Amino acid sequence: MIKPNIETPQLGERNTALPLREKRLKFWKRDWFQMLPFSVIIVIFVIVALAPGWIANHNPNLTDLAIRLKNPGFHNATGTYLLGTDELGRDVFSRVMYGARVSLLVSLCSVGVSGIIGGLLGIIAGYYGRIVETIIMRLADMVLSIPFLLLAILTVAVLGPSLFNLIVVLGLVRWPRYARVAQGKTLATVNQDFVKGVIALGAKSGRVIIRHIIPEVIPPLIVIGTIEVGLMIIYEASLSFIGLGVQPPTASWGTMLSEGQQYLTQAWWLASFPGLAIFLIVVSINMFGDYIRDRLDPKSKRR
Amino acid sequence: MKYIGRRILQAIIAMLGVSTIVFFILHLSGDPVKLMAPQDASAKDIAVLRHELGLDQPLGTQYLHFIGNIFKGDLGYSYIQNVPVINIIASRFPYTLDLALGALILSLFFGISIGLLSAIFRGKWIEKVLMPIILIGQSMPAFWTGILLIMFLSVHLHLFPSSGVGGIKSLILPSITLASLSTATIARMTRSSVIDQLDQDYVRTAYSKGVGKGRLLVRHIFRNSAIPIITIVGLEIANLLGGAVITETIFAWPGLGQLTIQSISSRDFPLVQAIVLLGSAIFIGVNLITDLLYAKVDPRIKLGRDAS
Numbered sequence: 351m352i353k354p355n356i357e358t359p360q361l362g363e364r365n366t367a368l369p370l371r372e373k374r375l376k377f378w379k380r381d382w383f384q385m386l387p388f389s390v391i392i393v394i395f396v397i398v399a400l401a402p403g404w405i406a407n408h409n410p411n412l413t414d415l416a417i418r419l420k421n422p423g424f425h426n427a428t429g430t431y432l433l434g435t436d437e438l439g440r441d442v443f444s445r446v447m448y449g450a451r452v453s454l455l456v457s458l459c460s461v462g463v464s465g466i467i468g469g470l471l472g473i474i475a476g477y478y479g480r481i482v483e484t485i486i487m488r489l490a491d492m493v494l495s496i497p498f499l500l501l502a503i504l505t506v507a508v509l510g511p512s513l514f515n516l517i518v519v520l521g522l523v524r525w526p527r528y529a530r531v532a533q534g535k536t537l538a539t540v541n542q543d544f545v546k547g548v549i550a551l552g553a554k555s556g557r558v559i560i561r562h563i564i565p566e567v568i569p570p571l572i573v574i575g576t577i578e579v580g581l582m583i584i585y586e587a588s589l590s591f592i593g594l595g596v597q598p599p600t601a602s603w604g605t606m607l608s609e610g611q612q613y614l615t616q617a618w619w620l621a622s623f624p625g626l627a628i629f630l631i632v633v634s635i636n637m638f639g640d641y642i643r644d645r646l647d648p649k650s651k652r653r
Numbered sequence: 654m655k656y657i658g659r660r661i662l663q664a665i666i667a668m669l670g671v672s673t674i675v676f677f678i679l680h681l682s683g684d685p686v687k688l689m690a691p692q693d694a695s696a697k698d699i700a701v702l703r704h705e706l707g708l709d710q711p712l713g714t715q716y717l718h719f720i721g722n723i724f725k726g727d728l729g730y731s732y733i734q735n736v737p738v739i740n741i742i743a744s745r746f747p748y749t750l751d752l753a754l755g756a757l758i759l760s761l762f763f764g765i766s767i768g769l770l771s772a773i774f775r776g777k778w779i780e781k782v783l784m785p786i787i788l789i790g791q792s793m794p795a796f797w798t799g800i801l802l803i804m805f806l807s808v809h810l811h812l813f814p815s816s817g818v819g820g821i822k823s824l825i826l827p828s829i830t831l832a833s834l835s836t837a838t839i840a841r842m843t844r845s846s847v848i849d850q851l852d853q854d855y856v857r858t859a860y861s862k863g864v865g866k867g868r869l870l871v872r873h874i875f876r877n878s879a880i881p882i883i884t885i886v887g888l889e890i891a892n893l894l895g896g897a898v899i900t901e902t903i904f905a906w907p908g909l910g911q912l913t914i915q916s917i918s919s920r921d922f923p924l925v926q927a928i929v930l931l932g933s934a935i936f937i938g939v940n941l942i943t944d945l946l947y948a949k950v951d952p953r954i955k956l957g958r959d960a961s
Contacts, residue, residue: 633789
């Protein structure tokens with residue numbers, strides 16, 4: 351049986367990568383009401399993503415070449431086209447709304463996949479130590495030393511582009527970030543007296559991990575996960591932008607931007623609104639992530 | 654010397670690991686030949702190709718062969734153009750290098766100065782102007798930045814060409830686009846590590862001893878906050894190659910990023926694989942250099958590591 355590695359506190363060594371202790375200033379100490387606009391954007395985003403049909407007033411994939419590239423505010427017998435129409439006469443507003451669904455689905459699922467994989471591997475590495483730790487953490491280092499976007503592009507290209515593969519790939523290439531934090535936190539927890547005591551009393555490994563380690567590991571993972579959701583939204587859009595993500599005609603902010611780029615001179619609204627949507631939601635998530643980090647973890651300001 | 658030797662050994666092991674990961678990803682689909690062969694290839698063509706590429710051999714042999722070739726510098730032949738992938742990469746690399754250098758200069762200059770200013774003038778209006786800029790830079794997806802730049806500066810104002818290569822003028826917009834995210838990251842890191850130093854006792858001591866503000870900043874504070882900044886700059890240099898894929902797509906810039914997309918759509922896997930390996934080698938190399946730089950900037954690291 352492998353014993354937990356109580357005597358190997360290598361925390362100091364492992365954390366030399368970013369020896370950073372940011373002093374929060376008044377500027378960063380946001381109160382909840384300063385978070386209000388960002389929270390509102392996030393809530394709207396989630397509602398839109400869950401039920402885009404409530405708000406969108408057209409079928410996002412319905413083409414009508416008679417009304418292609420119409421200005422925002424254009425309206426005809428079928429209703430108003432709030433953000434104009436695209437090169438196939440589809441309603442840009444409805445497509446932005448439906449794009450939110452893809453964005454939320456991919457970002458949340460991939461964060462879930464990478465968080466669970468990374469969290470579990472990190473806990474295993476931190477708890478059992480020795481060879482298990484070496485293998486897992488070296489593997490994490492190696493995955494981290496392949497430029498992330500290139501790794502994602504290679505994997506999607508091999509597996510073939512689809513919504514499901516996108517989630518799997520973003521999840522699989524992103525786990526090392528969680529693993530590093532989970533491993534560090536597990537090491538710190540295992541070395542605390544109460545955990546040593548529980549182990550000395552004969553608690554089984556499974557019980558120690560579930561009852562004592564996981565509750566300690568989850569808060570920092572949530573902090574990383576929140577910020578990662580924003581990044582994943584950008585990466586989903588990036589991969590879709592270069593044609594390796596969500597495939598047309600499904601509305602995705604990334605594909606809308608790449609289609610819109612071809613009509614920059616005639617129709618500024620095609621690329622502007624999906625870009626604005628990405629920007630607003632990512633700013634909000636970043637602000638929210640900073641806020642949660644400060645609330646959950648006021649002592650350590652490491653990134 | 655021992656420290657340097659150990660770091661170089663680690664870098665070689667990392668490269669070995671990365672090659673292994675890439676090898677397994679290429680075998681994820683089950684049969685790499687199906688990926689490489691044209692859609693209408695006959696069963697016989699596929700068998701011939703499989704033999705040519707050595708893919709009919711056991712996986713272990715293939716793996717050893719693959720790793721051996723990488724360390725010999727032989728990355729194989731492009732399936733489409735039938736020339737060594739190294740030659741294709743060499744012809745595109747200078748473009749990406751130009752772009753990356755342009756972006757690096759911009760992000761170092763603006764990142765460090767924005768970070769420094771917002772740290773020194775914390776609580777003042779300068780900081781209140783600069784912090785939202787950092788935040789916006791962090792949240793702007795590169796492709797949107799690029800498209801906005803094209804929309805305003807080339808479509809409306811006709812200041813810069815919207816795509817292609819041609820003199821320094823065509824380099825400006827892609828460099829800004831590629832630099833935007835790194836600038837924000839470098840600024841944030843500079844700011845927090847300088848603020849970290851500002852509160853230290855030695856700074857107060859030096860100031861009360863009569864050290865001038867400028868000298869204090871350059872000789873004392875900046876030197877001590879250099880390590881986190883070097884780390885993040887190293888990571889950002891390595892990230893530039895990934896970011897180049899997007900930026901080059903937007904601006905039709907004929908570098909490695911565009912080559913990646915082209916080779917994926919033509920299913921030229923030896924080329925894709927070589928680009929990924931090159932990107933990782935650059936990443937690992939840059940990290941090695943930053944680690945060696947630490948020892949130069951802060952001798953304590955070298956001594957500490959050797960002692961352990």
